[in-house]
Amino acid sequence: xxxxxxxxxxxxxxxxxxxxxxxxxxxxxxxxxxxxxxxxxxxxxxxxxxxxxxxxxxxxxxxxxxxxxxxxxxxxxxxxxxxxxxxxxxxxxxxxxxxxxxxxxxxxxxxxxxxxxxxxxxxxxxxxxxxxxxxxxxxxxxxxxxxxxxxxxxxxxxxxxxxxxx
Numbered sequence: 243x244x245x246x247x248x249x250x251x252x253x254x255x256x257x258x259x260x261x262x263x264x265x266x267x268x269x270x271x272x273x274x275x276x277x278x279x280x281x282x283x284x285x286x287x288x289x290x291x292x293x294x295x296x297x298x299x300x301x302x303x304x305x306x307x308x309x310x311x312x313x314x315x316x317x318x319x320x321x322x323x324x325x326x327x328x329x330x331x332x333x334x335x336x337x338x339x340x341x342x343x344x345x346x347x348x349x350x351x352x353x354x355x356x357x358x359x360x361x362x363x364x365x366x367x368x369x370x371x372x373x374x375x376x377x378x379x380x381x382x383x384x385x386x387x388x389x390x391x392x393x394x395x396x397x398x399x400x401x402x403x404x405x406x407x408x
Contacts, residue, residue, distance in 0.1 A: 249274075249305045251333040253324040260319035261296045267317055274305040276338065278345045297345060303338060327385050365389065365405040372398065379405075 256264050265277040278297040283290055301324070306314060311330070314320060323330040359365070363379045367389070377389040380397065387405065389398050 248307045249310075250307070251276075251303050251305050251335060251338050252311075252330050253333060254302050254304055254314065255321045255324055256300050256302060257319050257321060258300055261300065261302050262294065264317055264319040265302050267319070268302075268304060268314065271313075273310070273314070276303040276342070278342070280345075280350075303333060359387065359402060359405070367391075367398075367400070367405055 254264070261277050262279070265275045268275050279294045280297060281292050282295045284293050285291075300321075304314060311323070315322070325331060359379060359382060361379050361381055365377055365379060365387075367373065367375045367377065372391065372394075375391055375394065377391045377398075380388040380390050382388075382402075385402055386399050387402060389400065389405070390396075391398060
């Protein structure tokens with residue numbers, strides 16, 4: 243496997259309102275990036291203007307290998323990578339493509355809200371053992387979620403990827 247083939251999609255956290263500039267600079271350096279945006283009309287006192295707004299503020303996706311990570315961090319608009327369980331969060335190509343499809347096929351991408359899971363949130367499990375069971379988040383710790391399934395009189399611990407927010 244060559245270095246080019248071992249590239250993975252990672253998530254970078256940028257300084258506020260720097261997403262588009264960082265994306266342009268990284269593209270000029272030869273990186274593949276994705277910064278989902280939508281067009282919004284902003285109004286000032288004297289005029290209206292169409293502007294491109296990031297769907298996820300301060301986040302961009304970048305495809306690179308482990309050796310290129312440090313080069314990316316030298317960009318003045320980048321704060322750091324997003325980490326998951328102590329390692330840079332890797333986004334599967336299929337997940338990124340599904341996200342792109344969602345953005346491209348949504349009439350108004352500004353309605354897409356990105357929120358974190360919180361204690362007390364109602365969720366549906368995607369796990370094959372408890373498929374489509376509803377529960378309430380009791381606690382979240384290091385990516386593991388404790389969920390109360392009141393109907394079954396159970397408390398379970400699962401990964402965030404196994405739940406959908408109601």
